[in-house]
Amino acid sequence: MAVVVAMGIAVWQAPAAAASVPLKNITNRYVGSAVAATYLASESDYRAVLTREFDNVTPENEMKWGTVEAVRGQYDWSGADAIVRYAQRTHKTVRGHTLVWHSQLPDWVAALPADELRGVLRDHITTEVKRYKGKIRAWDVVNEIFNEDGTRRDTVFRQKLGDGFVADVFRWAHAADPGAKLYLNDYNIEGVNPKSDAVYDLVKTLRRQGVPIDGVGIQGHLSIQYGFPGEYRANLARFARIGVETAVTEADVRIPTPPDPAKLATQASYFGQLWDGCHAVSRCVEFTTWGFTDRHSWVPDVFPGEGAACLFDENLHPKPAYYRLNP
Numbered sequence: 001m002a003v004v005v006a007m008g009i010a011v012w013q014a015p016a017a018a019a020s021v022p023l024k025n026i027t028n029r030y031v032g033s034a035v036a037a038t039y040l041a042s043e044s045d046y047r048a049v050l051t052r053e054f055d056n057v058t059p060e061n062e063m064k065w066g067t068v069e070a071v072r073g074q075y076d077w078s079g080a081d082a083i084v085r086y087a088q089r090t091h092k093t094v095r096g097h098t099l100v101w102h103s104q105l106p107d108w109v110a111a112l113p114a115d116e117l118r119g120v121l122r123d124h125i126t127t128e129v130k131r132y133k134g135k136i137r138a139w140d141v142v143n144e145i146f147n148e149d150g151t152r153r154d155t156v157f158r159q160k161l162g163d164g165f166v167a168d169v170f171r172w173a174h175a176a177d178p179g180a181k182l183y184l185n186d187y188n189i190e191g192v193n194p195k196s197d198a199v200y201d202l203v204k205t206l207r208r209q210g211v212p213i214d215g216v217g218i219q220g221h222l223s224i225q226y227g228f229p230g231e232y233r234a235n236l237a238r239f240a241r242i243g244v245e246t247a248v249t250e251a252d253v254r255i256p257t258p259p260d261p262a263k264l265a266t267q268a269s270y271f272g273q274l275w276d277g278c279h280a281v282s283r284c285v286e287f288t289t290w291g292f293t294d295r296h297s298w299v300p301d302v303f304p305g306e307g308a309a310c311l312f313d314e315n316l317h318p319k320p321a322y323y324r325l326n327p
């Protein structure tokens, strides 16, 4: 890492090139990034870094219900198809994201009566999973179904179908592509806490009932304003003990802007702890970041005053966090 002193202020300067060995080649975990089809098509430098450094891609928005069927019966697979084609061409795996989520859910779905919703949900899952059968390594089947206190989030699916919808959607997804690994995905479940306890209990119950659930996706949206999640490794390990995989699916570490060397060092430490913990637990199979460049990140839109959450800066120069993972 290079630190120069300009006008009395220490400024971190990124070296121009990434490390000589790409991130994907220094680990036996899948190492991925969320990707947007538009930038993939329009920005060759973005595409080049993604292609070089990663071997998994997760469509950031292109496979969500609100994208693929915003209007009932009118499908738009263009973005999803483009990302899957790119992944095949560049020998990357794909994490499908996400089949059942209360957010980015079209209004027409939310308005359906219970009996109709069940059939529509089944069709949605079957259609989407079959379309990419054999091309998706892992699916985020259900996303963010718990509250922070470990109770179930009160979504339209729960209100109209009851908690049993979770088992149903895993069975439908498995029927559509028996080869894909099926995950439950959520945020704030990195450490041991009431929410991850609830995920643990549910997954254990579903496995006992024979429901085809293979893994737990731990999103990994962190902020340096809070401490690193407690008992992260113990949390990964307890899922391994009940026979499921884990994956870090959406890692980023936001910083109160502007970044400075001390904040970037803390960010690097958080990324490093996420990475090391995943490598320390055998069933943690994937480390995926939610975007790889500060040029395109959801963070500043949602958390005003915070940003710079990715491994590469706006100019695609690797940051200290990148060198923490790939020294």
Ligand code: 9MR
Binding pocket: 060, 061, 103, 104, 143, 219, 250, 298
């Ligand atoms: O990064 C995604 C952003 O572009 C979308 O506008 C947003 C819509 O809610 O979803 C973001 O991705 C989310 C992901 O799908 C699920 N976990 C949290 C992510 C960040 O909000």
